[in-house]
Amino acid sequence: MGNYKKLWFWLIGILIVTFSILGYFGADVYRNAPPIPAQVKVEATGEVLMTREDILQGQSAWQSTGGMQNGSIFGHGAYQAPDWTADWLHRELVTWMNLLSQERFGVSYEQANEEQKAILEAAAKKEYRTNTIDANEVVTISARRAQAMKMTGEYYKGLYGDEPSLNSTRESFAMKTNTLADPARRDKLVNFFFWSTWVAATERPGSDVTYTNNWPPESIIDNVPSAENVIWSIISVILLIAGVGLLVWGWAFLSNHAEDETQAPKMDPITTFKLTPSQKALGKYAFLTVALFGFQMLMGGAVAHYTVEGQTFYGIELSKWFPYSLLRTWHLQSAVLWIAAGFLTAGLFLAPIVNGGKDPKGQALGVNVLFLALLVVTVGAFVGNYLAIAGQMPAELNFMLGHQGYEYLDLGRVWQFALFLGIAFWLFLMARCLVGAFKQGGDKNLLALFTASVVAIGLFYGSGLFYGEHSNIAVMEYWRWWVVHLWVEGFFEVFATAALAFIFSSMGLVSLRMATTASLASACLFMLGGVPGTFHHLYFTGATTPVMAVGASFSALEVVPLVVLGYEAFENWSLRNRAPWMANLRWPLMFFVAVAFWNMLGAGVFGFMINTPVALFYLQGLNTTAVHAHAALFGVYGFLALGFVLLVLRYIRPTMQFSDGLMKASFWALNLGLLGMIATSLLPIGLYQFHESVSVGMWSARGEAFLQQDFLENLRWIRTISDVIFLVGGFGVALQVCKGVFLNRAPK
C-alpha cells in the first residue's frame, strides 16, 4: 500500500459507509413495499374481485408479453405504448366519475359544468386516495369503483387481444394483434395492472402521499410532487454545486501539481511481449463484439421505425413475427452483451501482460471455451425471448427460459444464471494471471484497484438473481438496479478509469504513481455518489420518502466528477504526441476521448436533467430518459468497448494498419449520428412531452392522441437521418475490425 495508504483507507471507508446505506434502506424497501392484497372485495356485496394469486398470475402474464418492453409500469420500460399505471388510473378515474355524474347529475363527466366537475373530482380524490386495506390485507372498494375497474379491464383485454375497434390504437402503440393471445391470461393480466394503479393512487398508511410518492402526475386525485420531493430536489442541486466547488478546491490545494515528467520509451512496451496463445485467440471476441453491435444497431433502427409505423416495416407486416417488444428486447440485450464482450476482450488481453507476458497453463483453451459459452447463452436467451413473445413458450416455463419482462434483465432466469457463470469463469481466467502478477514484487496498487473492479463487475451481475418471478415490483426494482446502476454508475466507471490508467502506464506514457493516485481518487468519488445514488431509480417504484431523499442527495454527487472530465480528456488526447509509435494508437485514443466527452454530456448533463425528484416526477418514462440512456450507455460504454477492441486488435494483429479515412469517417459519423438523434428528435420530443406531463398529466404525455400528432410523428421520422449516419459509422468500425481480424492473421 505504501504511499497510497490514505487513499485506500478513504476508498474502503466510503465503500463500507455507502453499502451500509444501500443495505439499510434496502431493508426499508422490503419492509415498506406496497402490499399485494390477499383479496380485493366489493364493499356492498362482499364479492371477491381478485385474490393475491390472481394478481401474481397477472404479473406472470405481463412478463410473458415482454413486460417492460411494451409500455411501462411505474414509468419503467418502453416509451411508445402508454405507461400502463398512468393510463389505467386515468381511464378508471374518468369512468368512475362518469358513473357518479350520471347518477347525481344525469350527464356524463364531460358534459358536467365546472361546479359539478369540482364535486366529482373531490369525490374521486377521496375515494381513491383512502386506504381501505385491513389487518388481513383485504382491500375493500365501492361497487362503483368495481364497475369502473371492470370497464377499464374490458378495454385492456380488447387491446391485448384482437378487438377490431382497437386496431389503430394497437398500431399507435406498436403492439401486435393478440399481444397476449390467451383470453384466460388476459383476465389475469388486468388484475396486475389494477394493482399497480391501486398502489399509485392509495395513500400509504400514516402518510399523505401514495405508495409511489404520488407518481404518476394526475390532477384529478391531486397526484402532485410531495413537499419532500420539492425540498430534496432543491437540496440536491445545492449539493451538486457544493460538490463541484469542493472538488476544484481539493484539486487545487491538495493535489500534487508536479508535471508528469515521464519519458515515453522508444518502443511501445506492450509490443515487446511476444503474443501469447490466449491473446491470439481473441480475434473472434473482437468479431463477436462488432457483430453484436451491428445486430443491435439494426434492431434499434427497426424499433425506431415502429414508432412511426407501429406494425409494419415499410409496408411489410413484420410485427406478426418480430413485434416492437421483441426487437426492443433484443436491442437492449445485445447492447449489454456486446459491451460486456468488449470488456471481456480487454481483460483477457491484459491478463497475460500483467502475468509477465505469459499464459497460465490452458489459458487459451479457457478463452475458447468461454467464447462458445457466450455464444450458447446469447442464442439461447434470444430464442427464449422470441418464443415468449410469440406466445409459444408454456406459461410455467416463461420466467425461467423465455422473458422475465424486466428491462436490461429480460433474458430467462436460466440464461441469466448461465451468463453469471460465464462471467464467473472469466473472473477465474483473469484471476489466474492476476495472482501470478501479485506474486512478483513492485508497486501493485493500480493492479489491485483494477482487479477489484473486475471482481465487482462479475459478482454484482449475480444480484439480479435475488428476486423471483413473483417478487413485489418494489423489491425486484431494488435488485435490478443493483445490477444496472451499480454497474454503469459504479464499477464500470472504476474499471474504465483503472483499465485506461493501467494501459497508459504500462505503455510508459504516464507514471505509475500519477496513474495510481488519480485512479484511486476518482474511484472514491465514483463510489461515494454512485452506491447510494442507486435509489434515484426508486423514487416512484413503491419505496418510502427517505429512500428518495438518499437517492436524490447522493446521485447529485455522482455528477461532480463527470462535469470536470474535460480535463482528463485533454490529458488522454495529449498522449498522442508523447511518442512516435502512438500514431498507431490514434484511433483507440480518440474513442477514449469520446468516452470522456459523453460521460460529461450524456451521463453528467443529461443524467442530471432527469435526476432531481421533481424533474423525474414529470419525466419518468418520457423520451428524455431515452436521451440520457443513449448518450450515456453508448456514449460512454459503447465508445469504451469499441476503443478497447480497436486497441486489442492493434496488438493481436501487429501487421494491421488502421485505414485513416475509414476510421475518421466512422468516428465522426458515430458521434454526429448520436448527437443528431438526440438533438433533432429524442430531446425535442421529450421536452414537448415534459410540458404535457406537467400541464395535463403523465397519461396524456404518453397517450395516443398526444403522441400521434403530426408534429411529433415528423420528429420521429426526422430521427431516421441521424440513425442512418450512426449506422454508417457503426458499420464502418465493424468493417475495420473485420478487416483487421480476418485479413491480417499473423503467419503461423
Ligand code: HEM
Ligand atoms: C455512464 C453512466 C451512465 C449510464 C450508462 C446510464 C444509463 C442509464 C440507463 C440505460 C437508464 C435507463 C433508461 C431506461 O429506463 O430506458 C438510465 C436511467 C437513469 N439515469 Fe442513468 N446512466 C449513467 C449515469 C447517470 C448519472 C450520472 C445520473 C445522474 C446523477 C443518471 C441518472 C439517471 C436517471 C435519473 C435515470 C432514470 C431513472 C429511472 O427511470 O429509473 N444516470 N441511465
Ligand SMILES: [Fe+2]
Ligand atoms: Fe442510475
